[in-house]
Amino acid sequence: MLQDQEALISLGNVRQWVRVAGTVHATVPLVVLHGGPGGNHWVFERTAGRLLEQHRTVVYYEQRGCGRSEAAEDPSADSYHVLIEDVLALIDWLGVPAVDLLGYSFGGGLALEVARVNPQRIRHVVVQAPAFHLADPEIAKSQIAGLTWAARGETADRIRRLDVPDLDRRLDAIWSLVDIETVDRFLFQDTEHARRNRSGWAESGLVNTGDLARALSQQPPPAVADHLPDIQRPVLVVSGRHDRNVPLSFTQQVAEQLPWAKLVVFEHSAHFPDIEETETFVETVLTFLESPMG
The missing domain is CATH 3.40.50.1820 (Alpha/Beta hydrolase fold, catalytic domain)
Incomplete structure (x- = not known):
């Protein structure tokens, strides 16, 4: 049993x-x-x-x-x-x-x-x-748009300056640039839930x-x-x-x-x-x- x-x-x-x-x-x-x-x-x-x-x-x-x-x-x-x-x-x-x-x-x-x-x-x-x-084009396009929207300040400027037309390579480049705050805004609608989630990640080790x-x-x-x-x-x-x-x-x-x-x-x-x-x-x-x- x-x-x-x-x-x-x-x-x-x-x-x-x-x-x-x-x-x-x-x-x-x-x-x-x-x-x-x-x-x-x-x-x-x-x-x-x-x-x-x-x-x-x-x-x-x-x-x-x-x-x-x-x-x-x-x-x-x-x-x-x-x-x-x-x-x-x-x-x-x-x-x-x-x-x-x-x-x-x-x-x-x-x-x-x-x-x-x-x-x-x-x-x-x-x-x-x-x-x-991981390489589905529709998902890649959504992630590029979402991360670009979520980025602020210098991170947003660096994304805008990217000159990488290839879809997958551009997405990889953006992921390499984004900070924690950008990722949280990208994944969550409510930043308080994002903080709770990140706190859980840290607690887990x-x-x-x-x-x-x-x-x-x-x-x-x-x-x-x-x-x-x-x-x-x-x-x-x-x-x-x-x-x-x-x-x-x-x-x-x-x-x-x-x-x-x-x-x-x-x-x-x-x-x-x-x-x-x-x-x-x-x-x-x-x-x-x-x-x-x-």
Whole structure:
């Protein structure tokens, strides 16, 4: 029987961090996939996760080389296929026939790919601002515009002076110039929530090495990017109205291509509705997860 616990478990021969909470509810486990690539669940555990645990069995899982998980001997060999196999191995470890998935940002794209590859192991899927690939042109254009808007003073001047027409190279150049305040304005609608998020990052002591992002950047997008209509599972698609990282227009296109999708837009959020409108986000997720399969 599944029990509340925190552990490093072997998935694909790499010890990866998992925390299980809320098993007293005996529900279908809700496996949460973080963003990045290279992120962690520290802040989510202490915001939306804490409320979800009051109603559901929640499984926090940090991908190989991310957060509190160990890295493979050769991180450059990491791939979408390996990440998918890790999630399926996690479901096996849980000892259940199927799970619900909740993925935010990069984790949303990963959740959809898992549901496409092995639908019999997945019941419902929740994706918040799902991203499939770091080099998606629409996302890159939105990030360039968003960071340019968020920049102030000398940072804004340096961005304006950039003479780099290539889309990907220009985005990389802008990211190399921006400061903490610019990133916070870019990712959040409310600067107070941005401060809370950054305080959580500092408290965690966890860092994004960039290894996973570098490995994935050398690969084509996962197949799900072109096969969304093949996902025959109920999907809740969530977006912040002011998301400049993964724009609402992109998220809307994802929802339109999914056969059983419901789109919910959070009016007072940017990239993190789970932080900026936590209680409403959790209520929305719980209502969806308790809905019939259709």
